[in-house]
Amino acid sequence: MTEPFWKTTKLSDMSLEQWESLCDSCGKCCLHKLEDEETGEVCYTNVACRLMDVDTCRCTQYQMRTFLVPDCVELLPRNLENLHWLPSTCAYRLLRDSKDLPDWHPLLSGDAQSAVKTGKSIVGRFISEDKVEGDLEDYIVHWPE
Numbered sequence: 093m094t095e096p097f098w099k100t101t102k103l104s105d106m107s108l109e110q111w112e113s114l115c116d117s118c119g120k121c122c123l124h125k126l127e128d129e130e131t132g133e134v135c136y137t138n139v140a141c142r143l144m145d146v147d148t149c150r151c152t153q154y155q156m157r158t159f160l161v162p163d164c165v166e167l168l169p170r171n172l173e174n175l176h177w178l179p180s181t182c183a184y185r186l187l188r189d190s191k192d193l194p195d196w197h198p199l200l201s202g203d204a205q206s207a208v209k210t211g212k213s214i215v216g217r218f219i220s221e222d223k224v225e226g227d228l229e230d231y232i233v234h235w236p237e
Contacts (some may be wrong), residue, residue, distance in 0.1 A: 144216075
């Protein structure tokens with residue numbers, strides 16, 4: 093039996109299709125995060141980018157996201173080392189750190205909705221940045237990991 097591509101292909105050598113298929117659609121990377129400048133600790137909020145689709149946890153303007161949201165961070169092999177805030181369940185982070193994908197990941201389960209069904213996504217647990225009132229500190233949550 094052949095090994096799956098994510099076990100035989102380096103992240104930097106993956107095709108665009110392979111790279112994109114690693115995303116489990118959890119939506120956690122699109123949550124606003126706050127970093128303590130002194131300690132480096134990253135806190136997640138339940139506030140997502142205004143482009144986040146409430147039902148699918150996918151960007152509604154994926155191809156144009158970096159133009160429409162200038163501070164959108166594009167996940168690329170060359171910048172993964174600097175993205176210390178990626179959630180612990182993120183396939184990009186796991187593979188970067190030479191770890192296995194979780195059993196519920198869509199590439200293993202065969203179910204594109206497995207992150208939602210297993211409670212790993214932010215579906216139903218976030219608000220759009222357009223609806224924020226007050227400071228982001230008021231929206232810090234502890235469930236993203």
